[in-house]
Amino acid sequence: MSTTSDASPDGTPTAPARSGGGTADRRTRSGWWPLLTRLHFYAGVLVAPFLLVAALTGLAYTAVPQLDQLVYSEQLRVEKVGDTVKPLTEQIAAARKAHPEGSIATVVPAEAPDHTTKVVLSVPELAEQDKQRTVYVDPYTGEVRGALTTWFGSTPLATWLDDLHRHLHLGETGRLYSELAASWLWVLVLGGLLLWFGRRRAYAGGSKHNTVLPERGARGVRRSRSLHAVTGVWVSAGLLVLSATGLTWSTYAGERFTDLRTSLSAYAPELDTSLSGGSKGTSGHDHSGGHEAAPPGGLPTGLTVDQVLEEARAAGLDGPVEISTPADDKSAWTVAQTDGLWPVRLDQTAVDPHSGEITARVDWGDHPVLAKLSTLGVRAHMGTLFGLANQIVLAVIALGLTVGIVLGYRMWWLRRPTRGDRRAPMGRAPARGAWRQLPWPALAAAVPLIITVGWAFPLLGWSLLAFLVLDALLGLLHRRRGGRPAVDS
Known part of the structure; x- marks a missing residue:
């Protein structure tokens, strides 16, 4: 596929320069699209694996309430609901008789008629791991139904899935994967929305059918692009919420958020x-x-x-x-x-x-407004704010992100050169050098903005810098070999 002056490398058209317009006019109207396309491409290709892992592990975590009831029904639920609940002192005494170790930290009375009472013990050998021992007591009979090692009230299974989603059981090093994914997620979503809706505006006669529903009759790359974009449109709001809430408890961006809350006195x-x-x-x-x-x-x-x-x-x-x-x-x-x-x-x-x-x-x-928003956002992220409905929405978002990533890689594969001497194992990146089409005022405004965003989201900033260095090295290598500028096929 040849590249023309009125289309970006991904097929996103750019408005042509007006007749008689100068270079600055042409750059102002079309310069952003190739640059945004290249950024979206590189971020998608290189960060998508992290996002895919986050989506799949998050999808597994959405089912925690149901899995807990399936795996730990003996501890969490009573077999037969009685008429009279025993005093908490008697239930605690039964728990301490069965488990005299440690000291009593908290007591959680049965939250529903068929639930057990939880007596949470602080045990020295578990405290070093920020964990506790929870003893489950039948509130009607005083029978101890069992005990589990818990983490902030979470069962072992829930804790394991939470660790998998947050840092792949790799400790602090593993947390970088989730922060990198969350840092780039909002950039990919907003960039994708700009490209897709900009495409509709640039094409004469564009309609909502082409932006919120897949294009009819489209095949090949065009069909994959349509499905990729439309899927992103439908789950974009949820992805932005997940990105924002996930970053609040990340290592580096989370520290920036903590500093902001401190400066605004926005803690509960x-x-x-x-x-x-x-x-x-x-x-x-x-x-x-x-x-x-x-x-x-x-x-x-x-x-x-x-x-x-x-x-x-x-x-x-x-x-x-x-x-x-x-x-x-x-x-x-x-x-x-x-x-x-x-x-x-x-x-x-x-x-x-x-x-x-x-x-x-x-x-x-x-609670201050920001503290409330943070609390509600975290609970929504964990699927506990709206009960089952919250879980279903999170599962749909995770599946949507997974589908979007797969379709994105499929586009990359389908657009690989396959004619004559242009055969390649994968698609080429959009043409580099798009920033040269931007007018100086736009560049002057963009640079401090990028630096500010990189400071607020350190992993985003450092990885973007790595992309730029890698891209510059590839460009230098390409020029030394005397190759033509890389364009999309």
């Missing part, structure tokens, strides 16, 4: 669990005769865990909650809502272990 208020001087509260009902330290590995004296929960319920904390034991004899109990389904319920209270007074409180409404 921290619940104050301290008791003044370690003394009991001055109001409420005193349920103990004195202020004593908690026994090693056990619950503190004073209020029972049932009474703590009762005080929190009276303060308005309904729904699923997590009860955390006091850190020492100068700290309060913490009761926090854990309902992450929309609308979320994430209020917290601190309860004096002796008087029952609510000594501090942080409500969801107290």
Whole structure:
């Protein structure tokens, strides 16, 4: 396929220069498209493998709730729902009898009639791995249904799939893969949208049919390009959300986001669990005769865990909650809502272990807007914000990204030179040197913008620099061999 002046190497047409227009006019109207095409091509070819891994591992992670219920039904669910729930103190006693190791960290009362109560233990040998031991108790019979090594409440299977998605079980080194994928994902999505919708505008008579639905009758490269682009259009919003939320907990870009939140004071208020001087509260009902330290590995004296929960319920904390034991004899109990389904319920209270007074409180409404958006975005990314609907949407997005990547590589393969002496194992890259078509004012504005983006997303910046160096070296090698400029076939 020959290259003409009114089409970019991927078939994306560019508007021709107006009659009588000068070089600057021609560059202004058409210079961006070849450059954007080349960037989209290189990023797609070189970063797509990382995105494919992220999509497939993310697809597996979307099924975690169902897999947990299948694999750990003995621990997570009760076989027969009873009429009366035993006091939490009795359930905790049963858990401690079966597992006396470590100390009690948190207690999660059964969140539904057919769920078990979770007694979470802090065990020294597990604490070094940021893990805990969770004991599951039947709330109706007090029977211990089993125990699992958990990570922030996640089962071993969920933890394994989470590690696979985040860093391929390669530790901090592996985290670079996911950050690289997330850093380039938004660039590929936005670039692809500009190319596809720009193509519709450039072609006379372009219609929505060519942008949101596959082209009818298209074959070969054209059909693959249409399917690739339309798939990207339909999942683009979700991909941008996943890219943004994934970057918030990445290593380098995440550090930039943390600095931004710090500068804007956009963190959720921290619940104050301290008791003044370690003394009991001055109001409420005193349920103990004195202020004593908690026994090693056990619950503190004073209020029972049932009474703590009762005080929190009276303060308005309904729904699923997590009860955390006091850190020492100068700290309060913490009761926090854990309902992450929309609308979320994430209020917290601190309860004096002796008087029952609510000594501090942080409500969801107290969180800054950016902190709320971050929390909601992360929950949506993990598939827990809207329940099953959230999981289905994530699965569709992951499948859409996978299909788009496969079609992109198929385009590359189909566009390889196959005539005469132009046979090649793969398609050629779009012609280099497109930046020379840009006017100086555009270049002057683009350079600081690229530097800023590279600073905000370090892996994006460094990998882009690597692309430029590699491209320059290939161009130099090509010129030394006396070859013609590479064009798409």
